[in-house]
Amino acid sequence: MSTARPSHHRAASRDFRLLWWANAADGVGSQASGAVLPLLLLGLGHSPQVVGLIAGVSTALGLVLGPLVAVPADRGARKRVMLWSAAVSALAMGGVTLALATGRPPLGLILAAVLAERFATACFEAAARGTIALVCPGPEQPRAIARLTAADQGALIVGPALGGLLYQVARVLPFLADALSYVVTALCVRAMRADLTATAPRERGEGLWREGAAGLRLVRSSPLLRLVLVWSATVNVVVVALYYGAVFTLQRGGHGGAVLGVVLAASGAAGLAGALAAPRVTRRFGASRVVTGVTWLLVPLAAALATATGAWAYGLLFSLVCLLMPLASVVLQARALQATAPALQARTGAVLATAVTGAAALAPVLAGALADRVSTAAPALACGAALTVLALHTSRRPVRGALTAGATA
Missing domain, CATH: 1.20.1250.20 (MFS general substrate transporter like domains)
Incomplete structure (x- = not known):
């Protein structure tokens, strides 16, 4: 043994x-x-x-x-x-x-x-x-997810x-x-x-579409997975919208592609650091506090981006957003993994990824419309409002309870 x-x-x-x-x-x-x-x-x-x-x-x-x-x-x-x-x-x-x-x-x-x-x-x-x-x-799964997220960053x-x-x-x-x-x-x-052959139980006569929808049914029935979907979709929309807001703001300020490249490189490095730090931060403060705290901290950063005009200020604020986001994202991914049976991992993950990617695909359209019709600060203000609603949602006792219940001993 x-x-x-x-x-x-x-x-x-x-x-x-x-x-x-x-x-x-x-x-x-x-x-x-x-x-x-x-x-x-x-x-x-x-x-x-x-x-x-x-x-x-x-x-x-x-x-x-x-x-x-x-x-x-x-x-x-x-x-x-x-x-x-x-x-x-x-x-x-x-x-x-x-x-x-x-x-x-x-x-x-x-x-x-x-x-x-x-x-x-x-x-x-x-x-x-x-x-x-x-x-x-x-x-070991939270640490493994953090390392994979760091590789993505x-x-x-x-x-x-x-x-x-x-x-x-x-x-x-x-x-x-x-x-x-x-x-x-x-x-x-x-x-x-x-x-790697963990298999899902298959009922007789169950078609491809019904099997494919098994992940959606699980997400709908699980408070924890619903939180993961809502938080991840909202924050990804915010990050993409803030990126396009950076493009519009920096272009209006007369900055070229080189400056934008530096901002993106700095934000990517910040995201990498956040992903690597996520397991240690979670062990110290707990999953519920990390998710709720990160969401509230993102609100003033988005609001500050609405007033930033200089490249250095925008780069610093956007980097802080990208530093904080993986701290909560890694927690939620780990909880989703632990709450899903291996035989449903692929389908459940596909549902979450589809929702997040689909929502993020709308962000450039929304950011462009707000910048054209209102002002270049409007995308960041809209992101701040969305994050405020999300922070209030994550602060609710049932939501925090679902996250705590998804934690392993």
Whole structure:
């Protein structure tokens, strides 16, 4: 007994490291190619409308298919789904790389490759959501989520910078890097030894749509998961809206892309620090206090952004927002993981991700409308109002009780 347990712990640690590297490689590669894809399309003579259409269609595809492609993962095909999804994405980006290397690729080829990658990525993300619970013991899960979140934040810093640098050398290189990142991801997944075949009970005659809706039914019935959905969707809308507010404010102040790049790099570094600090902060103050306290602290920061005009002031305030947000986000993700059976992880995670991404997709439209029709300060004021309502909601006793009940001993 005493010798088997350390061996099992080492295997779990090894599998989590492989999952971390798979996630990090995927994130850096996707950010590198995604950052320069609009530049490529514009450079090939396509209009901004076409660029926006491709981005919108690919995002919508992931939103619609996410809960459905999670079904085979929860049925026990989690590792196969992750492996083949990475392989398909590698082939799609490899096709773009080859087409760019040999000449001017037609728009249809680029569109097909982007949609294929988006579909495969939706499959991978859905399957990967249930993997953490299967490779990490319960007490280690909050720390594991913090490390994965830190990898995502790091990809937001490294990926666009790498993509821009590679694009300056040759326009084919960011897409080659993305294809290679998917190869690394596939190899990491293939090397994992954990049993990832936790299966969901399936009733006779239950169709694909009903199975896909199992995650939605769980979210609707769980006060904790409803809190995770509401908080994550609201705060992601706020962060995206504040980012576009920064673009409008800095542009009006005469600042160029270099200043905006510094602001984004600083906010990404702050988000990385917040994600790494989240487990320690939660252990000291408790999950309920962290979520409620962070939400209230975000309110004055959003209000202050409405009055900020200088680049340094805006960068500092926005960085503080990005520092605080992961402190609560990691807590909520860990509680959601602990409150969901492994056989429902993929579908439940897909529902949460679809709601959050869909809500965040509306943020640029709202921020632009407010900035045009009211003032450049209006997006930040609207964000402050939304955060105030959210903070009042998280302060309610039933909500705090649901969060405490979701904690493990």
